[in-house]
Amino acid sequence: MQKKLTVGSLIEGKQNNIHIENAIVEKKTVEKQEKRKTKEVEKKSIEIEQHGRRYEVQPEQNVSVLEQALNQKVPIDYKCKKGSCGKCEVTIVSGHGMLSKRTDEEIAKLTEPTHRLACQAVFQQYY
Numbered sequence: 539m540q541k542k543l544t545v546g547s548l549i550e551g552k553q554n555n556i557h558i559e560n561a562i563v564e565k566k567t568v569e570k571q572e573k574r575k576t577k578e579v580e581k582k583s584i585e586i587e588q589h590g591r592r593y594e595v596q597p598e599q600n601v602s603v604l605e606q607a608l609n610q611k612v613p614i615d616y617k618c619k620k621g622s623c624g625k626c627e628v629t630i631v632s633g634h635g636m637l638s639k640r641t642d643e644e645i646a647k648l649t650e651p652t653h654r655l656a657c658q659a660v661f662q663q664y665y
């Protein structure tokens with residue numbers, strides 16, 4: 539944000555105040571933006587269910603639900619990580635919109651539209 543210069547503000551001695559005020563305004567703006575981003579990321583997560591247990595997984599762009607869940611110590615069953623065994627099948631309770639489209643392996647293996655293979659579902663967008 540630029541501060542308007544006035545005749546009074548050009549008087550020697552006031553210059554430093556303008557720089558300080560500008561720095562304060564910029565710092566506050568950056569802090570607000572960071573706070574907003576943090577809130578958005580905190581709010582966004584997907585909820586998955588496997589074997590009757592529900593877990594929340596925080597998104598990470600271009601990372602699979604399985605990898606992200608494992609990174610967050612979420613105990614999901616899995617085996618091949620290639621989309622062939624079907625062991626990582628989960629129900630997406632909320633957050634479908636943040637995930638990639640179903641892969642051919644998922645279409646072939648899964649009958650329920652809310653089910654995904656955690657190793658094949660990739661976070662695409664979370665902000």
Ligand code: FES
Nearest residue numbers: 619621624626657
């Ligand atoms: S781990 Fe085998 S299909 Fe996902």
